[in-house]
Amino acid sequence: MKKYRKAPVCIGFLLPVFLIYTLFLFIPLVQTGYYSLTEWNGITEKIFVGLDNFRDIFSNSDYWITFQNTIKLVVISLLIQIPMGLLLAYLLYMKTRGMKIYRTVFFLPVVIAPVAISLMFSLFYNSEIGVFNRLLEMIGLGAFQTNWLSNIRTLLYAVMAPQVWQYIGLYVTIFLGALQSIPGELVESAEIDGASRTQIFFHVVLPEIVNFTNICIVLCVTGSLKAFEHSWIMTGGGPGVRSAYLGVYMYKTAFVNSDFGTGSAITMTIVALSLVITVLFNKLAALTRD
């Protein structure tokens, strides 16, 4: 009896969020899955082609170039953001004065729109103003001056740098929160036992925050897989797809070349990739914990 009295409120309260979520998130997701199996330009009739789109993209060198670029971004982000985030967080954690000010400063770039960050870095790379080139000259590395966004050897890394730089603060903050949750007695008793700073870090602190490290890695990987703005704004992914990630390649295919079928197929590979990596990593993390 009581249960039925609750029903109208339950439905009334849940319906709006359920409808919006289903109509504008869940159904589109399913539709993208379906579109990936069709040949379609958005105007004419959809033609069901099975897995042909996937066969096409997997035999397309552009796909593999952007795939490689994306994987490079994942690896570089992992190698720089996570260790740097942990290092800075640990330094702040060690009774550093002005800890909150440092944290505020490190986190600032994280909240700024990637579009704005990309615009800013296009100015820095700009060959006319050449902020970077002039800085290099000032610190005596003038020999390394180059046209960062047109030199084919620096292009991709110049596009990656702002993104890697922008999100270090996110990991600093997560690790700092994790470090602060470690009971103080644990570190103190190790200090009393005469453990060195490095010993304390590797044997006391690191095991305590290993879970957070796993989460940071997943965040870092999924964040990199979604990368779009930095590449799109600074170079449009070009020349060709030289500085494009999968996200940019998908956007170009679907909205510049009006190939919705192939665009959806590329999207599905991004979704699959992030799901697989997240699940695999969680499995792996669970294994190492046992």
Next chain:
Amino acid sequence: MKFLHKSWKYQLFTIVKYLFLTIMAVISLYPFIWVLISSFKDNNSIFGDPFGLPKELLIENYREVWEGADVGRNFLNSMFVCLVTLVILIMITSMGSYILTRVWKNGFLSIYFSLGIMIPIHALLIPSVLIFKRMGLTDNLFALVLMYTATNISFSMFIMNGFFEGIPREMDEAATIDGCSRSQIFFRIIFPIAKPGIATVATLAFLNCWNDLLLGLVLISSPHKKTLSLAISALKGSYATRYGLLCAGFVISIIPVVIMYLLFQKQVIAGMTAGAVKG
């Protein structure tokens, strides 16, 4: 002797530590300061003396970008879209979260609503264009509102669930005995108590909406309907060589976010690290 040795090492370590932290802080902050300073300069002064202070403060850049490039309009569009999204998002997710945590626990729905955390926005772009075409909302800011609301539901419910679960059950029971209905309990008691959670959701959702580019790119086409992100990305094309002006546009676009960050830093950081801290 050993003690002295240790303290000497300790002092050196401390110096290196602060030096390193400060260098990293400068690397994080200086780019913004450079752009801020350059936004008051003209091209001559940016080329001639890129790292110096402006000789005179050129407010002209700001006036021109606000009126000439109509960035003021785009600014208001962004504000409108973000605020409407926030109101809708907070109403619907807090009501939903209240039911799922306190009245009718449903595992299936909870998992269903959490799916969105894993979905990249790319996966919604193509269908969203077609859905809004069918709804007659092509090139309409309400299409953005609906998509921003939908894409922020998962994390909002995740954060709110945590807050609603933390409120003692006795609150509901006492209120029921006093004769409150379910909706009265929610609006008069639970919603006000959950304010910190709502503030966290609001700040993070605001950042997500304000900073979005992709959905804007595919859903909006007329210049006067563009959001600030879109306008800023277009500035690069139309004012490619007016660097002071680009800098001014940049500063305008980040001011609301920076103010918000400085005012609500605790909520911003809590929201952005919520997944990590609770997961």
